[in-house]
Amino acid sequence: MRYVIIGNSAAAVGCIEGIRKLDKTGSITVISSENYHTYSRPLISYLLCGKTTEQKMKYRPDSFYEDNKVALLAGKKAVRIDKGKKQVVLEDGMEIPYDKLLIATGSDPFIPPIEGIDTVEKKFTFMSLNDAKELEKAISPKSRVLIMGAGLIGLKCAEGIARKVKSITVVDMADRILSSILDLDAASIVQWHIESKGIKFILSDSVVSFSPGKAVLKSGRSVSFDILVVAVGVRPNTKLAIDAGIEVARGIVTDEHCRTSADDIYAAGDCSESIDVVTGERRVLALLPNAYMQGECSP
């Protein structure tokens, strides 16, 4: 059996460990666009604030791929899935045949089409290790940072750099921080705590345009900044699936066994959507433990 996994994070690792419980000999190939050993994405904020190191951030030990007989193709981008020939085509033209394929491509930050956003020179997102490294290079104790989005990613970014910059202002269109997980009462407690660390919030407001060093908000107010972090949300990486004719709604549609609409192709993690057992509705539930368990159940 030839297993191929596109992606190298929690869902991929769950899948590798799931496969090896059942099949000790089949070949496993992991295609990863990032040139890194598997690492824990949620730890990038801990890396910036010095609570972990790049070595300790590794999600599995250095010998993980060897121990599990996995061929890791790092720094390689999958550009096409050929369902008919059952192969994945890489950017460099290489063809990787599969018997079973897992799409675990995760999600990418969404950059809203705001007037002037393309002209912002120091603009960052906060999803990957490279994002964190680039942000770290750009900041200084004099930096005034504007973060768009008071969700988990925006606030983890703020936590990561709070002691390394002059000021942080977080803008969100919702009436409270962490609006997807907290109600007003709970959000105000957390907001109070974060404000006590010197971070400022502007809520129920949003950026309508950027000019050099300045963001103009819907309310008419303006915020001066040196560095912009965009953390308004993420979009599942579904392009490979859409191009291959696999059913995609918000995420790649999967059943209770993480199967997609195509034979022998599975999807797991942030790129996929499935039935939420709490509500009975389909949704993308982008949390690391879910990604691991979806990946694990795929084989």
Place this chain on the structure above:
Amino acid sequence: MKRIFVNEKWCLGCHLCEYNCAFANSGESDMVKALKDVKINPLITIEQKGNVCFAVGCRHCKSPLCVKGCITGALTVQNGIITIDRDKCVGCYTCILSCPYGAIMPSEDGAVQKCELCVKNTCGEPACVAGCPNGAIVFEER
């Protein structure tokens, strides 16, 4: 693999298991020095209501939610024992939320703590079992 099991009918609610656990993991050789005037934070705890009481600790599940959910890879299964790499743990508490038994808890230094069957201290066998006066906690293969 041998695991810790509790017989709630035999538990006296004496809490000795908690003190033996705290002592075993204190690194001290003298129980008085280890525990005098110390607020203990043991890895096994007695749950008690009315006449019912029993000890609760890690069950070293065969399909552990804490390990699957660990965002850092700090929790692993080593020879059947769910082990924490406290140096790697960042204290996000995902495992505390995931454990159906409440067997993982915060510690003073930020990392989480949990029962590791006394394999990392000098006891050899679980101290809670050895010190239970009524055989309410046992270490056996089932």
